[in-house]
Amino acid sequence: MATDPTSASAAGLPSYAKAVDAYRKAVATAATATAYAVLARGMARELLPQDLRAAVSWAASLLRARLEPRTAERRTLVIKRDQESHHHHHPCDGDAALYVDVRQYLATRIDPRSMRRLCLSGGVSGSRKVLSMEPGDSMIDNFEGVAFTWASVAGEGRRGIVAESLELSFDAEHTDMALERYVPFITATVEEARRQDRSLLIYMNEGSGWSSMTHHHPATIPAMNPDLKQSVIADLDRFLKRRDYYRRIGKAWKRGYLLYGPPGTGKSSLVAAMANYLHFNLYDLDLSEVSGNAMLPRLLNRMSNRSILVIEDIDCCFSAASRDDGKDLAGHDVADDSDDDVGKKITLSGLLNFIDGLWSTSGEERIIVFTTNYKDHLDRALLRPGRMDMHVYMGYCGWEAFKTLAHNYFLIDDHPLFPEIQELLSAVEVTPAEVSEMLLRSEDAGAALLGVTKFLREKKQEIGEGN
Numbered sequence: 001m002a003t004d005p006t007s008a009s010a011a012g013l014p015s016y017a018k019a020v021d022a023y024r025k026a027v028a029t030a031a032t033a034t035a036y037a038v039l040a041r042g043m044a045r046e047l048l049p050q051d052l053r054a055a056v057s058w059a060a061s062l063l064r065a066r067l068e069p070r071t072a073e074r075r076t077l078v079i080k081r082d083q084e085s086h087h088h089h090h091p092c093d094g095d096a097a098l099y100v101d102v103r104q105y106l107a108t109r110i111d112p113r114s115m116r117r118l119c120l121s122g123g124v125s126g127s128r129k130v131l132s133m134e135p136g137d138s139m140i141d142n143f144e145g146v147a148f149t150w151a152s153v154a155g156e157g158r159r160g161i162v163a164e165s166l167e168l169s170f171d172a173e174h175t176d177m178a179l180e181r182y183v184p185f186i187t188a189t190v191e192e193a194r195r196q197d198r199s200l201l202i203y204m205n206e207g208s209g210w211s212s213m214t215h216h217h218p219a220t221i222p223a224m225n226p227d228l229k230q231s232v233i234a235d236l237d238r239f240l241k242r243r244d245y246y247r248r249i250g251k252a253w254k255r256g257y258l259l260y261g262p263p264g265t266g267k268s269s270l271v272a273a274m275a276n277y278l279h280f281n282l283y284d285l286d287l288s289e290v291s292g293n294a295m296l297p298r299l300l301n302r303m304s305n306r307s308i309l310v311i312e313d314i315d316c317c318f319s320a321a322s323r324d325d326g327k328d329l330a331g332h333d334v335a336d337d338s339d340d341d342v343g344k345k346i347t348l349s350g351l352l353n354f355i356d357g358l359w360s361t362s363g364e365e366r367i368i369v370f371t372t373n374y375k376d377h378l379d380r381a382l383l384r385p386g387r388m389d390m391h392v393y394m395g396y397c398g399w400e401a402f403k404t405l406a407h408n409y410f411l412i413d414d415h416p417l418f419p420e421i422q423e424l425l426s427a428v429e430v431t432p433a434e435v436s437e438m439l440l441r442s443e444d445a446g447a448a449l450l451g452v453t454k455f456l457r458e459k460k461q462e463i464g465e466g467n
């Protein structure tokens, strides 16, 4: 910014006074340190020494005020333990819930080495010990590159009860971030940790409700084609990785899987393993227990978020479901004389509405899995993209799957019988379930493998005789 000495003289002012005035304005609006430096150089050339000194010290103080974070305005957010609620309220109720969440979150962020004093608490033996700050102490938590300071403050609650509160302080400019991102991040983190701690449940439909039991299934993914297994895991990982993103943009992440293949190839085992992997509860919907389309939305409403809904054997679990065109779900003509199924009124369109309803519930993280022995028998509408995202074929026991099973049961990766078994497996169709059963017959690897070999030889012979 240049000053025009002619116009200053014309106004009858000493040129340097006019120049100082112009610089004052310029400095007040200069946004960056570079701009200050440029101005300072200009001033040094034009101003008289005494004015220069005054101007420089004045500019320097302005610069300090602008650029030094220490003098930035601070904001404090107080989270009280004992809000308006009654003091012997359960801590998870109402107002105090946020206090409990923050305390639990800070316990995972606290650096014990940096604290002068620490509070260690815990419940009955075996339960987790929790670290927390003592009143008067503070700690810093970095979130998205911003330092948030937490202080524990002792205060007097109602009726003289000590009511500790947690105070969060930050620069005023980060107020939106604190309220819109940081605090929600804390509650989501704590919620996720609690979810991971809970044992998983399997729900089964009973009438229009669900009854639950604890899910004790081992976490292992069943023996299957290694590439396929990898792609299923990659899909689930993508799900886990992207859900924070989806949550942030307010979208729900949903996924549909169709598992198909002969009975005993591990479809149910895979569903259980997926639930374990994601730490989702399982809802096992038995359509033969559902009396009609009207019951489906009620069941849907009673499912919790972060769950897997599985409908097993979707092609055969009810044979005479009437469809508008007189076909059942598997596309077969519905026999008029099937007395057993009188009263079962789920139709394909009812089921499709149910699935689409599941998909459209906003903000819910859901996975739906169908299993079937005969993919070919399923109605096209069910397989349409958008309903089932991934089709997973669970096949007969191949060589790779066998090696996995042998390793799982006996920790062996090689054996003199392996070459023969490999050859036999390529010639006969046996399910992993059958092979597992043979392997479990003996605790001795050699004996068990011999059993498998004999079993496979017999199978091969049967095929030969059949031809």
Ligand SMILES: Nc1ncnc2c1ncn2[C@@H]1O[C@H](COP(=O)(O)OP(=O)(O)OP(=O)(O)O)[C@@H](O)[C@H]1O
Pocket (backbone or CB within 6 Å): 221, 222, 223, 224, 261, 262, 263, 264, 265, 266, 267, 268, 269, 270, 312, 372, 373, 394, 401, 405, 431, 432, 433, 434, 436
């Ligand atoms: N691929 C596999 N790897 C390891 N074990 C398996 C595998 N497949 C089956 N099994 C064993 O066989 C049992 C039955 O398998 P599972 O019920 O998962 O088969 P499925 O394909 O769901 O059968 P269905 O179509 O009859 O429901 C399992 O409990 C498991 O012990």
